[in-house]
Amino acid sequence: MSIMQMNGGSVIAMVGKDCVAIASDLRLGNQSLGISSKFEKIFPMTDRVYVGLPGLATDVTTLHQQFRYRLNMYTIKEEREIEPETFAHLVSSTLYEKRFGPYFIEPVIAGLQKTPSGDLKPYIAATDLIGCLNFAKDFVVAGTASDKLFGVAEGLWEPDLEPEDLFETIAQTLLNAVDRDAYSGWGAVVYVLTKDKVIKRELKGRMD
Amino acid sequence: MDVSFAITGKGYVIIAADTTAARSIIKMKSDEDKIKVLSPHLLMAYSGEPGDTVQFAEFIERNIRLYHIRNPHPLRPQSAASWIRRSLADSIRSRRPYAVNLLVGGYDPAEHAPHLYWMDYLGTMAEVPFAAHGYGAYFALSLLDRYHDPEANLEEGIATLKKCIDEVAQRLVVAPGKYKVKVVDKDGVREIEL
Numbered sequence: 001m002s003i004m005q006m007n008g009g010s011v012i013a014m015v016g017k018d019c020v021a022i023a024s025d026l027r028l029g030n031q032s033l034g035i036s037s038k039f040e041k042i043f044p045m046t047d048r049v050y051v052g053l054p055g056l057a058t059d060v061t062t063l064h065q066q067f068r069y070r071l072n073m074y075t076i077k078e079e080r081e082i083e084p085e086t087f088a089h090l091v092s093s094t095l096y097e098k099r100f101g102p103y104f105i106e107p108v109i110a111g112l113q114k115t116p117s118g119d120l121k122p123y124i125a126a127t128d129l130i131g132c133l134n135f136a137k138d139f140v141v142a143g144t145a146s147d148k149l150f151g152v153a154e155g156l157w158e159p160d161l162e163p164e165d166l167f168e169t170i171a172q173t174l175l176n177a178v179d180r181d182a183y184s185g186w187g188a189v190v191y192v193l194t195k196d197k198v199i200k201r202e203l204k205g206r207m208d
Numbered sequence: 209m210d211v212s213f214a215i216t217g218k219g220y221v222i223i224a225a226d227t228t229a230a231r232s233i234i235k236m237k238s239d240e241d242k243i244k245v246l247s248p249h250l251l252m253a254y255s256g257e258p259g260d261t262v263q264f265a266e267f268i269e270r271n272i273r274l275y276h277i278r279n280p281h282p283l284r285p286q287s288a289a290s291w292i293r294r295s296l297a298d299s300i301r302s303r304r305p306y307a308v309n310l311l312v313g314g315y316d317p318a319e320h321a322p323h324l325y326w327m328d329y330l331g332t333m334a335e336v337p338f339a340a341h342g343y344g345a346y347f348a349l350s351l352l353d354r355y356h357d358p359e360a361n362l363e364e365g366i367a368t369l370k371k372c373i374d375e376v377a378q379r380l381v382v383a384p385g386k387y388k389v390k391v392v393d394k395d396g397v398r399e400i401e402l
Binding site for chain 1: 293296297300301326328330331332333334335336339345346349
């Protein structure tokens, strides 16, 4: 029994053309026993920064509250909202602070970053449980179905997907990967972030 | 070996917990109350490591009571559950953690809705329509998937609870004999006989 697999759950983020998507399953379990099918692991940090927290469920809640607190302090001090890249470093240092007694979470960050010219550029990143940042140009995965997610995403993802196509790609990737993982599934949720709106869709998956 | 169930319905939460206090193979007591009344509209069933359970439950009980004395209103279920979860989450990373699993059920008079939270000793918390702890969970959860109705009235809710207890009695080798059942709704907390 690994503590990272105790509650189950998976998160994936993908880059599209001027948009990003982040998606997760909704299962909360205790080993093989399912407890809840409405346990959300993705949290909005600002209007254009989202974070997914797969891993040990107690730390999902604790870290979400910790990030919310640190973000509020940042927003008050800086008098502006945080950028995705800055937030990724905030996540990284929060986790590394607990280097020798870590939170058992592998966060995934998705957002739209402001460029010096003023337009928005997709940004995704993931870290391991002690905060080692992995910045990717295509997609990032984490959680109990991460190996399956890698495989399916590698096959389905292509560059410059429009928001609706990106939604379809990430949704199918997640749904098909979690069907091969006993600890993930029980429904899913997808967020697609574009310049002018955020689309949230809840998906029905196999409930077994 | 403790077994506890909780189900929500139309404007109420029912919580049931077995009443045995055991030490290894010996049944020491058969009328132990394992459901604490935290505030006028809040119940908490606790199970886990003997010793830790009562100590932790009393700690929670008194702190919730203190809040009620200091403020003109009690804590709402969401806030109370959040605070209790934090206590467990802090405890798990301490030198001597409490090994206590909880079901926190309450009625929120402000929004006229029942709330039920499943919590374990790690500080995992989930709001759920029905929940169970202990070996009984393996039987009751699948049964409740089939029979639970969030719009059921109290009589129907009690009937569903009886189904759980009967199933556990029939199939679980170490099934407890007696349960204490408490209900919380708009009128507050009360104990009921099955």
